[in-house]
Amino acid sequence: MIANASVPVPPGRQQAILGALLLDANRVVSGDWLIEAIWDGDPPSTARSQVQNCVSALRQIFRRLGEPSPIVTSPPGYRMRVPDHLLDVGVFGQLTARAATAERAGRLEEAVDLLREALALWRGPVLGGEVSRPLRARAARLDEERLGVLEERIDLDLRLGRHRRLVGEISGLVEEYPLRERLRGLLMLALYRCGRPAEALAVYRAGRVVKVANVGLEPGKELKRLHAAILAEDDALLSGHPGPGGADPKSISVPHQLPSGIADFVDRESLIEQAESVLSGENERAPGLRILVITGKAGVGKSTLAVHVAHRMHADHFADGQLYCNVAGMGAAPATPADVLGRFLRALGVPGAGIPDDLNERTEMYRTLLGGRRMLIVLDDVTSETQIVPLLPGSDRCAVIVTSRARLTGVPGARLLKVDTLSTAQAVRLIGNVIGFDRVREEAGAADALVRLVGGLPLAVRILAVRLAARPHWSLATMLKRLADDRHRLDELSYGDMGVRASLRLTYDALPPHAARLFRLLGLVAVESLPMWVVAALLDDDTARSADALELLVDSQLVDVVVTPHSRPRFVFHDIIRLFARELLADDQQERAATTALERVLGGWLAQVQWAHRKIYGGDFTVLRGSAPRLWLNGGHMDGVVADPLNWLETERQNLCLAVGQAADYGLSELSWELAVSLVTLFEAHSYFDDWQQTHLRALSAVQEAGNRRGEAALLCSLGSLHLSRNRLGSARSVLSRAQELFEELGDIHGLAMTLRNLSLLYYVEGDTARSARACRQALDGFRQKGDLVGHAHVLGQVARIDLDAGRYESAVDRLNTALAICREVNVPRVEAQTRHRLGEVLFRQRRYDQAKLVMGEVLAVVRSDNDLVGEGYALHTLGLICAETGDNAESERLLRAAIDIRERIMDFVGAARVSLDLAALLDEWDASGEAITLAERAVRTFADRKVPVWEDNARDLLGTLLGARRSLGRRASGL
Structure with a gap:
């Protein structure tokens, strides 16, 4: 990095971007904020590309100077990497922090020297010159910080008895900042200590006139109290300093409002270390209010963690007390900021009559009382940034912990800490802490199963533990049995005033109607993770409105988002939350509408699987199609299918298998069997024989119950392929014979050809080559009639095998070359590889080993x-x-x-x-x-x-x- 060098940067956009990056050095600055910083709410359509061009130009400036660019791309924006010692604001923060340490140790002279050194770094207003309103507002924060440090230095000088030399300096500052009451109070105190009380009172009167004229308000309480003390010739003014911004410590109560910690708290050391790092400010590059937002879904243990961390940090970091309030943001009557401030001011010793009615005045008094003190404020169950901002102290010696189910990314300077569910080991340890580890060790398997059944959700685990503790005659296996029926699982997860359902209900009730409807419908879908198109299908709305509804669920922690490299975001439901959504859906009167929504989702899966099969096989070849409705997706939802269909099938395998069963459960037998047989494309290629069998048997029950004979025949034919792959010849013969009967009764030429192809393989393995050849000829006729080119190529390969065994090599080669021509025509590499393998066998039998080895290697x-x-x-x-x-x-x-x-x-x-x-x-x-x-x-x-x-x-x-x-x-x- 270049030091002590002047680097010219073109004025305008480049300077604005550089300023914005330096104001938040070593932190990610979003592209949206840079656009706002340049165009102040009125950007052109090319704003994003212009920002990229400016960043590129700034990087070039550094490269021309022979230095690597400190600007790195960090989604969703950029980060300027600057070592603290090369940035004035970083050095400023270090010096003020050292000064605070010296002051606490009673080394006031050292503290003053350090503050003077810090203030000497300032050479004028931050971002001097013409800058946009947003940048000016951000820069004003640093200017305000400088004034605060200047006031602190003057305060320390007064405590050292230097009042005579300070009068001139403070007078000039009051003239420059006439509405700044702490400066005015410091001037009044200096004048009084110089034996000039009349002038001190005149300074007060002048300040009152200025404030009333400019903002229509009387002076603040602290300045009024100092004025009264001067009138009373209070001797305390000659030694102590109860002036504004530095209230007399004896006049402030030291509150300790934290709830009691939980004795059986399960340590989550990584989270605790991260929280303590934020609250202690040990990794901060510059001083500032430390705000930690602990976020997570309902019942995940946010409040427990917040209280635990607050108790741990109290003695070493926040000896001046703690303020706590459960804002009850998710409740029916959440506390307003004015309510919370009223409670806090009373806790700080302000009598009820002295608490202002106006919210802004309460905020000012609150910040004044906390000025210079080391206090921790815990705000539990917050729902929005508007609840927080008036409750933030003005002093960087304080810290704030916020718990919320929302992410609250709009709180300036806040650090987010995501709390997730417990690991199995942590959850089992929590149960052991409550009921005793002997009981847990005796039924270790049941303990693990209980934790898995509730997905490690801390509230659910704790409820299970206290219920078991209250009933020592219950075994863990008994509790496990009670939870087995998912229809009543939420009933079991309740004890006293603790309840998973009640906790989730608070979050759900706060949702707007369209998001609440989506939440209920999501309970329909049995999937591991949701792609975005499922949401659009459920709502029958492929516009941004459906995406907005989903984002509200993500913000409320009812749905988790998973982002993996090179793929679109996926969305995940916790099992317990899914059960709650299903309960709500069961109470919904629009049951038919819900089934229709599910049918759209299943139709979407079927359409994508069909498209994947077409891409792999060059068309709807070697597969039977039915009349189930498809949902053909728009936009980029099909990108993964088109780019790599077999990989897409692999990625979605679990979801697709679940979709087969869900279609069967809802009586959608046509959808169920079509999905099942279409998935053989994947099952066969990757040898997922268990999935093949389970999906087909589930769909088979559905079609037989519905009397769907074609679906039954298709599934039996496909099961015949599975049994042949596993060399279960008796089972293959049974299902294929039944499939042949059904297809013949239905007059289904294509289905019969598929079945005869499989029967020809069965006869061949059994050694009956003559019967195998007859079945092949019949299958070839059927595939020709239906235009199934790939099916035709498959059977040609089987006939070639029979020719090969009989020593008819030339005939085998002719058939295989015909099959290869078909494969190349429709572009089906997998079948082409199978055919080339058969050709390699022919070459091997002909003792043409070099050619055979080359073909088999390919x-x-x-x-x-x-x-x-x-x-x-x-x-x-x-x-x-x-x-x-x-x-x-x-x-x-x-x-x-x-x-x-x-x-x-x-x-x-x-x-x-x-x-x-x-x-x-x-x-x-x-x-x-x-x-x-x-x-x-x-x-x-x-x-x-x-x-x-x-x-x-x-x-x-x-x-x-x-x-x-x-x-x-x-x-x-x-x-x-």
Whole structure:
């Protein structure tokens, strides 16, 4: 950073931006504030780009001087990084802080010297020259701070007996600042101590005339009290200083209003350390009032944390007392600032008759009484900035803690501290603190389950703990059972005057109608996290109004926002809050409207899944479509689907699976089965077999209950694919036979073709190649009639496999080339990779190993890039066999073992056994350790258990060969 150098900056916008950044050095200054600072509420349409250009120009100035730019981009704006020792205001803050320390230690001479050094840094008004109104207002804060320090220095000089030399200096200041009552009081006191009481009284009279003429008010109470003391020739004026801005300490009460701390408070050390750092000001670069806003959702423990921190900091930092008020901002009758000030002034020793009626006068008296004192003010349950601002002290020796469910980002200089739910360990420790750790240790599993059931919400955890403490005969398992029914869970989370429902109700009742309606509707949606389009779908409103309603819920901490790099914001419901929203929705009379809203959301999921399938398969190929309504989204909501459809499906997997079940629960069977079968695109590619089964069985129950025969057939056909993937041949035969019957009865050519394709695979695995070939021919006819090109390519690959087994290599190659042409035409890389894999097998059988290895290497790269574990397992298997034929035994073994590992990971135990057979045959040639026999024995068991007789016979043949070879080797060894 350049020091002691003059750097010219062009006047106008660049100087304004530089000034704004320096006024808040080392803090983020938003782009909106910079626009306000330049154009004062009337920006042009290009304001944001002009700000960016100015920042760029300022950076260039530093670079031309050979220095790195101190201006860094920090969303939502910029930050000017300046070391404290290079910024006058930073040095000023350090010097005044040291002076305060010296004063407390009684070293008044040192304190005065430090304050003089600090004041000497000022060379005129902050941001001298023509600047905008917003910048001038911000700069005025520093000018005001300088005057306060100047008054403090004069006050210390008076205490050191230097009144005679001060009269001239203070007289000039009073002339410059005629309405500043503390300066006028200091001049009156200096004159009185110089033996000039008549002049002191004249200064008072002149000040009264000025104030009445300019603002229509009488002098303040402190100045009046000093005037009365001079008239009475009070001897205390010759030693003490009860003047304005520095009231006599003996006249102020020392309040201790904090509620008692909670004995079983669970330490949240990180939060406590952050809070204490803010309140102590240890990391502040310049003096100023320290304000900590503790924010979080209802029941998260904001008030408990605030009181705990306040008690911890009292003795060391705020020995002059604490003021506390529960503003009850969420209640029916919140306290007004005037009410709170009235309470605080009484606590500070002001008699009721002396408390002004006017809010501004109360604020002035309050700040006067706190001037120079070290006090902590705790304002609990605040809802808006307007409740806070009149209650803020004027002294930087004080600090303020605010708790609020809103984020209150508009409080100047405030630091926000977000309080979240408890971790499992913290919540269990809280329960143990209340009921005893022996009970918790005896039922550790139940304790963890209780915490998970209430999402670690501190209020809920505490209610559970006190209920268990009040009923020592209850086990934790009993409490867990009572909470199991989510319809009555909120009933259980109530004890005495503590209740989760009541706490949430306060927040909900404060919402405007459109936000309250959105909150209720959100209770409908069973998702892990909400994308923004869901909100628009629920409200049937894709305008900014729906986004505004959601932001109100975020501000009220009813919904949490999650922002991840390179993605749009997501919104999350705490489980307990979701239950509350569902309760409200159940009481809502517009039940049909709610179901319609849910149908729009589910239609939105279906539309996106359909679009993802189209992008992956080049169209609506190899999937059955129904008549469920779609909600086609506008704007950028489809960006993720379009950019990377398989990744989008992966990201939304949990939400989509939940949507299938929710559609079934609400009797939307058509939506349920369509969503389920459409998700096979993901389930098959990433081997999510459990999700595949669970979604399909849930949807199957719904369609069977509704008599939806086509939906039933589609799901049975898809379940047949799943059973084939898992080599459950009996189950596959059962569901595919039923699907074939239904599609034939319905005359559904496309559905029948899909089923016959799956049946052809089943017949092939069972060893009935003739029947498999017939099913393939029928499936090809159906796919041709329906124009399903990808389905056609799939079946061509299956026919090629039959040709390959029969040694008809040229025929197999012809069919595969036709399939590849189709894949390239519709741009379906995954199916193309599967077809190329089959082509690699043909090349391998033809002993064209170099070409086969090249093709399989390309296939492996594609399936790995798509995270296609099934395809990767097949590719590794074939590559392993190729390497064995070319003599690369070590690489062959590595690849085959990797293929076995992948097959077992995706629960394809039959596939793993088939690879194991090949590895066993190769190990028998290379290795005499006996592992080959172990692999073959395990494969025999697998094929027998899974009822795959053809492969069981192959495995038994190999095992017999291996055992025979081992016996022969034994006989030769014994003959030696």
